[in-house]
Amino acid sequence: MYYRNRQSIPLEPITSQPTAGILDSDPFSLGESNPVVSCTGTGNTSCLVYSTYGVWPDRRDCTAAKAVYPTTEQELLAAVAEGVKNGQKMRVVSKYSHSIPKLVCPGGNGAGLLISTRDYNKNIVVDTNARTATVDAGVLIKDIFDYVSSYGLAFPHSPYWDGLSISGVLGTGAHGSSTWGKGSCVYEYVIAMTMVVPASAEEGYAKVINLVSGVADGDLNAAKVSLGVLGVISRVTLQLEPQFKRKVSKVRTSDSDLETQIIVNANENEFGDITWFPSLKIAIYRQDNRVPVSTKGLGTNNFTGFQHQLAIIRATTRVLEEEDEADGDARHKCETSEVQLNILCLIGEGWTNNGFLFRGYPIVGYQNSIQTSGTCNIPIARNFACAWDPSAKGEFFFQTTFSVSFADIGSFIKDVKALVALNPDSLCTLGLYNGILIRYMKKSSGAYLGEIADSVDLDFTYYRSYDATKPRLYEDTMEEIEQMMIFKYNGKPHWGKNRPVAFVNSATLYPDLPKFLQVKDRLDPQGLFSNEWTDMVLNVGGAAARLQTFGPHCALEGLCICTDDSHCAPEAGYFCRPGLVWKDARVCRLSKSGVTS
Ligand SMILES: Cc1cc2nc3c(=O)[nH]c(=O)nc-3n(C[C@H](O)[C@H](O)[C@H](O)COP(=O)(O)OP(=O)(O)OC[C@H]3O[C@@H](n4cnc5c(N)ncnc54)[C@H](O)[C@@H]3O)c2cc1C
Structure with a gap:
C-alpha cells in the first residue's frame, strides 16, 4: 500500500538560447531567458556564470574552469569526486541563478568547478x-506544487516567484509570508535531505549522506540553510498537507497607522502581507486566509511583475526613469508610480477569479494557484522576457532586504516616515518597483542560519545606475534606511538578496553560527565548497573584515559605507554626511555647496 502510492514523473527541462551578459548585450535582438552559465571551451570549459540579472554586485565577471550538468546522483557523485580529487573549488548553481550576491561563483581564480542543477530535475516522488x-535538487518549486496538487496535497509556504529551484530556495533561507504554524520559511518543512559531500581517497573522494529529522538533527539544521557550503544537496523531502484553498483580498488605504497595523495584519491573516508606498503614503494590505476546499472559486495569481515584457517596453520604461534621474525629478517618479499603481489596482495586478478574468476581490483558489506566480522565465518568443532580463537595457536595480524583529518594526516604520517627512519625494523610486513588500517570518525551530526571531521582512527595490560612478536621486535616504536596518535594528539581511554592505554584521547575528561552522568543517574540511563571498558573510577566519571594498564611488554601489567624500561622488555634488534621522549613519548626500550637513 505504502509503495503503491509512490509515483514519480520525469520533467522535461526547458532549454534556452545563449545570450550575452548585460553590459555587452544588444538591446533589441535578444530577449529569451538568458542562460546563466556560458562556456566557450570544448566540454563546457572556460565558463562565465551570472545571476539572472546579468551583473554581479561588484560588476566583475565570475569565471570557472568547467561546468557540469549531472542528471543522476551517480553523475553528481562522480563530479564531486573529481573536484575533490583535483582539490578544485566548487559551487552549485541552479538553472536560473536568482540570487543577487556572488554566492554561486566557485572562486579559485577561475580554476573552479560549477555544478549546475539545470538538468537535475527529473524526480518528484510523492508518498500520499x-x-x-521527495524531489531532485533542481526541480522548480512550481513543478512541485502543481504535481503534488494532483494527489490532493499542498505545500503551504514559499517565495512568491515560481522559477526557483528547491535547493536554491533552501540555500538562502527563502520564504513567503506567515507567522502562523511553522511560519513561512521553506526550510521549516524539510524533513530529510540527501547530500553529496567530500570524502577521503579511500571512500572515493565523495560520498552520499542522508540527513533525517529526528536522526541527524544537528546536520539537518545546518543543511536546511547552508549557502551551499556543506556540499551538494541531491534530494529533499518536504512535509506536505492536504490541498486547501485560500481567499485573498487587497485593501488599499492610508499608511497613517502602518506601524500598528503591521502586526495586526500578521495576526489576522495566515498569508497576509503589505505593499507600502511611503512617498505616496499608501499601504495595500493583503488579507489572505485558508478556506475549505469546497469554497467556490478557481482563482489564480499571475502577478503582472512576473509576466513577460517586450524588450522595447522594458527599454523605454528605463529611458523614462533615467530621464527623471537626469532631471533630478523625483516627484515625476511618484506621479508615474501612482498612475501605474492605479492601473494595476484596476486590473487586479494579474489576479483572476477564474483563471481568465479579474472581476474584483476576493479571489478564491487552490493553494498551488495562489502561492506563487511566474512564467516570464519561460521562453515564448523573441524579445519577450522578464522585466529584469539583461537582454534589453531595461530594469536595473538594487534590492535591499532585511528582516526586522516584531519588537522593533514599529520604531523602524516611524523612522522611515520621519525620513519621508523631511524629503517627501525621497522614496518615490520605490513606487516604480511595486513599493516595499512587507512579509512575515517566524523564528526558526532549529535551522542554524535561519530566522533568529519572529520578524517582518522588508524588500526595497530601487534604481541602480548602469554607470557605477553616477549617484542616484536621494541616494542618502535609502543608504540611511539600509544602515538603520543593519546597525540600529540588528536586521537580518536576506542571504540571497542585498548589496555587500548589508552583510557587514551578518556573522554576529546568528547564535548558532559556531555549530554551523563545526558541521561545515566536518563535512568539507578543505572548504572546497566555500568561496570568498561565503567566507566573508560567515566571517570564516576573520574574512568579514574584507566585506567592504573602499575606493572612489564605493558607497554608491553598496560596496562600502562612506567614510570619506571620495567614496561618494564629490564631482557631482554628493558628499559623505551623517544621517538625517539616525545621525550615526554615513551617507552620500547631494549638497550643492559641499559644506551643508
Ligand atoms: C523574481 C524573484 C523573486 C523572488 N522572490 C522571493 C521571495 O518571495 N522570497 C524569498 O525569500 N526570496 C525570493 N527571491 C530570492 C530567491 O528565493 C533566492 O535568491 C533563492 O536562493 C534563489 O534560488 P535559485 O534556485 O535561483 O538558486 P541560486 O540562486 O542558484 O542558488 C542559491 C544558493 O543555493 C545554493 N544551491 C543551489 N542549489 C544547491 C544544491 N543542490 N546544493 C547545495 N547548494 C545549492 C547555491 O550555491 C547558492 O548559494 C526572489 C528572487 C527573484 C529573482
Missing part, C-alpha cells in the same frame, strides 16, 4: 500516506 514529496 506520509504526505511527503
